[in-house]
Amino acid sequence: MANKYVKGKNFFGFIQRIYTIFANSTRRWEILKDNVKAWSLKSLCQTHCKIRVESVKAIKLQLVGVREALLQIGEKDNDAAIASEATSLAEKELDDFEFLRLIERKIWFNESSTSEEVSFTPKENFRVNYFLFIVDQVISSLETRFKQFKEYDRVFGFLFPHNLRGIEDKDLKSYCHCLKKALKFEERSDIDADELYIELKLFETLETNEFSNPIDVLKFLKELDYFPNASIAYRILLTIPVKVASTERSFLKLKFVKSYLRSTMTQERLSGLTMISTENEILESIDYEELINQFAIKNVRRASKIVG
Incomplete structure (x- = not known):
């Protein structure tokens, strides 16, 4: 969210640049330690808010020491580009942040x-x-x-089992036509509203009280194979992405991926392992032998070693 605000984006980029200058050299890190005693600088983390706060606090509460360390690097470092950037950060860019x-x-x-x-x-x-x-x-x-x-619930909410039971006929027909309109593209729709209404009314006459969610309903409809419009409606209902869930799911997965045994992994590796853990169903469906062969045949020498 901060990245959508220009000042916020520039500020966090500024924090990361300071950390990178010191972290890429043990000699520069020693200069930092000589000037900053309390909190160590940390890299910004895209997935862990606490670490992001600590990254800012380390500079905010030790600004004088950090500035002095940057000035020393500007005077002593053999890399002209690093020395120039450190001096610029200390003497000019630090003053761009009014707070x-x-x-x-x-x-x-x-x-x-x-x-x-x-x-x-x-x-x-x-x-x-x-x-x-x-x-x-x-x-x-x-x-x-x-x-x-709310818009999602307005269009698809009636398909949930607890809403479908006991719904009045006129309301059900209205919902079916509303769904048809929502799924319409270039004068064509994925469903027929009247046929969907008939299928749902027929579905209500079956023993459906045990269904608690749309997934169970779709499995049941696929077995019967004579509810085409209802099947399409439930498939669309279950495949519409809920964007906010991906972020919440990522944070829940972090506790499995980043344990105390992996506390020093880089951000890139953490993001990769989190993605693998989140999308484990896709990973399990991959044919590793085929993937290895495809990787090997792209290079003759590699193929001779791997494929044999």
Whole structure:
């Protein structure tokens, strides 16, 4: 969410650049340790919010020491590009973030104050111009996503077993026509509303009280094989992606992937293992022998060693 806000994106990029300069050299890291004693710098993490907070706190609370370490690297480092970037970060770019220093704001004509100007402390400026702005963006995004859920429920909600039972005929027919309209493209729809209505009414006469979710209903319909419109409707219902679930699922998978035995893995490896764990069903369906052969035949020398 912070990446959608220009100042927030630039700030977190600035944090990562500082960490990269020190982390890519043991000698530079020693310079950092000589100037910064309390909190060690950390790389930004895309999936773990706590580490992201610690990355910012380490610089915020030790800004003087970090600046001094950057200046020393600018003076002593043999790599001209690194030395120039370190000096630029310390002397110029650090001042681009207003909340790191005291700033002043003019009073509006309708504000009551005895002075013409008021001062923001760095903490107040960060809260007003960064934190609250990003919180507003989060709230707006959540409201948009809940609107998507409401629209999803309006179109497909009647197909859920607990909603389908006891629904009045006129309402059911209205829902069927609404679904047909939603699935319409270039004057054609994936379903016929009237036929869907008849199939669902027939479905209600069967022993369906044991069904608790749309997956059970679809399995049952596939076995019968004479509810074509209902089958299509339930397949679409179950394959519509719910975007927010992917993020929640990723965080739930982290506890399985990043245990205390893997606490030092890189972000790239963590993201890869999380994806493998999340999509394990796809991974299990892969034919490894075929994958290895396809990889090997792309290079003659590799093929002679692997395929034999």
